[in-house]
Amino acid sequence: MKRSKVVGREVRRRDPDRARASILAAATAEFAALGLGGARVDAIADQAGINKRMLYHYFGTKDDLYRAVLEEAYAAIRAAEGEIVLGRGSPAEAMRELVLFTWRYYREHPEFLSLLATENVNKGAALGGSARIRALNSPLIAKIGSLLDQGVAEGKFRRGVDPFKLYVSIASLCFFYLANRWTLGVSFGRDLSEPAEIEAWGEHVVGVILGYLRP
Structure with a gap:
C-alpha cells in the first residue's frame, strides 16, 4: 500500500x-x-x-485553490448544460428539458450546492476575484434569451420575460427544496427524500415555469 x-x-x-x-x-x-x-x-x-x-x-494559496474549485464547479454544470440543444423541438419542450436538467444536476451533485452555500456565506468574495466566472455563465443566459424569443415568435411564450430572472427562478425552485427538505419534512410531516416526492417536485417546477411563460 x-x-x-x-x-x-x-x-x-x-x-x-x-x-x-x-x-x-x-x-x-x-x-x-x-x-x-x-x-x-x-x-x-x-x-x-x-x-x-x-x-x-x-x-x-488556499484561497486560490478554493476559487479554482468554484470555477471548476461552474464549468462542469455549464458544460453539461451545453449538451442540451435548447433549440430542439418546441420552445416548451426545450424549457422543460432545461428545468429537469437543472433539477437532476442539483440532486446528483450535492457538492455543488454546498460550495454555493459556502460562497454565499462569504458574500461571493472568491467569485468576485475570478476572471472566468462571467464568461462561464453568460452564454447560458443568452441561450435562454434566444429560446424565449423563439417562444414569443411562435405565440407560445409571453413577452417581456427577463432570461436572467427566469433562470434564477428555475435554480431557486430546485435549490430551495434540496437545501431545506429535512426541515420542511420535519415541519410538515412529509418525507421529501422519497423518490416519488423527488420526481413530483421536478414536474412541479416544470409546471410553475411553463405556467409563468404562457401568454
Whole structure:
C-alpha cells in the first residue's frame, strides 16, 4: 500500500494535468464538506496523493485553490448544460428539458450546492476575484434569451420575460427544496427524500415555469 502511494505521487509529478485534476477533486470534497474556513490544505494534499509544496505550485494559496474549485464547479454544470440543444423541438419542450436538467444536476451533485452555500456565506468574495466566472455563465443566459424569443415568435411564450430572472427562478425552485427538505419534512410531516416526492417536485417546477411563460 505504501509503495503504491509513492508510485502514485511519482506519476502525478510527471503528469501535471492528472495532478491538477487530483487536487481539484480532493479540494472539492474538502471544501464542500467543511467550507472554506474548515478545510485543511494538509488533508487535501494527502487525499490527492501529493505534497503541499506541489499543491501550492499548481494553485498558489488556499484561497486560490478554493476559487479554482468554484470555477471548476461552474464549468462542469455549464458544460453539461451545453449538451442540451435548447433549440430542439418546441420552445416548451426545450424549457422543460432545461428545468429537469437543472433539477437532476442539483440532486446528483450535492457538492455543488454546498460550495454555493459556502460562497454565499462569504458574500461571493472568491467569485468576485475570478476572471472566468462571467464568461462561464453568460452564454447560458443568452441561450435562454434566444429560446424565449423563439417562444414569443411562435405565440407560445409571453413577452417581456427577463432570461436572467427566469433562470434564477428555475435554480431557486430546485435549490430551495434540496437545501431545506429535512426541515420542511420535519415541519410538515412529509418525507421529501422519497423518490416519488423527488420526481413530483421536478414536474412541479416544470409546471410553475411553463405556467409563468404562457401568454
